[in-house]
Amino acid sequence: MRQSIKKELTRQQLLSKGYELINKYGYHGTSIDKLISELKITKGSFYYHFKSKEDFTLTIIREIISDNITRDFIAPLKLKGNPIFILTDCLDEKFINSKRTLTDTGSPLTNFITELSVINKTFKDELKKITDKWAVALVLLIQDGKMNGHIARFVDSDASAMFIIASIEGVQTLRQLDSNKAHYINFVQQLKLYINCLKA
Numbered sequence: 001m002r003q004s005i006k007k008e009l010t011r012q013q014l015l016s017k018g019y020e021l022i023n024k025y026g027y028h029g030t031s032i033d034k035l036i037s038e039l040k041i042t043k044g045s046f047y048y049h050f051k052s053k054e055d056f057t058l059t060i061i062r063e064i065i066s067d068n069i070t071r072d073f074i075a076p077l078k079l080k081g082n083p084i085f086i087l088t089d090c091l092d093e094k095f096i097n098s099k100r101t102l103t104d105t106g107s108p109l110t111n112f113i114t115e116l117s118v119i120n121k122t123f124k125d126e127l128k129k130i131t132d133k134w135a136v137a138l139v140l141l142i143q144d145g146k147m148n149g150h151i152a153r154f155v156d157s158d159a160s161a162m163f164i165i166a167s168i169e170g171v172q173t174l175r176q177l178d179s180n181k182a183h184y185i186n187f188v189q190q191l192k193l194y195i196n197c198l199k200a
Helices: 003-025 032-039 043-049 053-078 083-096 108-116 121-147 157-174 181-196
Strands: none
Touching: 003 032, 003 043, 003 053, 003 108, 032 043, 053 083, 053 108, 053 121, 083 121, 083 157, 083 181, 108 121, 108 157, 121 157, 157 181
16 A cells, blocks of 8 residues: 555544544543554554644544535535425435434534534634534525525525524434434424425
């Protein structure tokens, strides 16, 4: 294996394992020693790629959390068509039809916001960029729906966008308390009912 490929593989393994551990044990519960022990690599390998634990965590936010939100909840909003169907199809794809295993650790975005936004402003700002990008995509979709007659004109685009984000994050967070999949699906169905109430 070429050295450059091996280094990039190590970097990706560090990010993936760090994301998993921080999401499960929290920022303070995840040490660099624990990380490198699980991956069976040297501390030098970690510091070759990242200046510090803070730099490492920022990279996880930028390259994993942000990318996952974009893939699951922002990219689908770029589709053309009725926003009501686009939104409900997005929820079905993520929560109902997905073959990816649903975890009981809640929403990674919410987990990171809850713990990291109070640690320092840099973490908070990076996480806010993600929610802002998501909100803008939703607002644009809702406004387009209003212009095309799919969504009622009285709907507050900004408030509805934030409510949808809060509900999606809340659905995932509640799974930490109740792992019954039927209940989880019911939560999603209630959110879909709200979205259908936006119809013109």
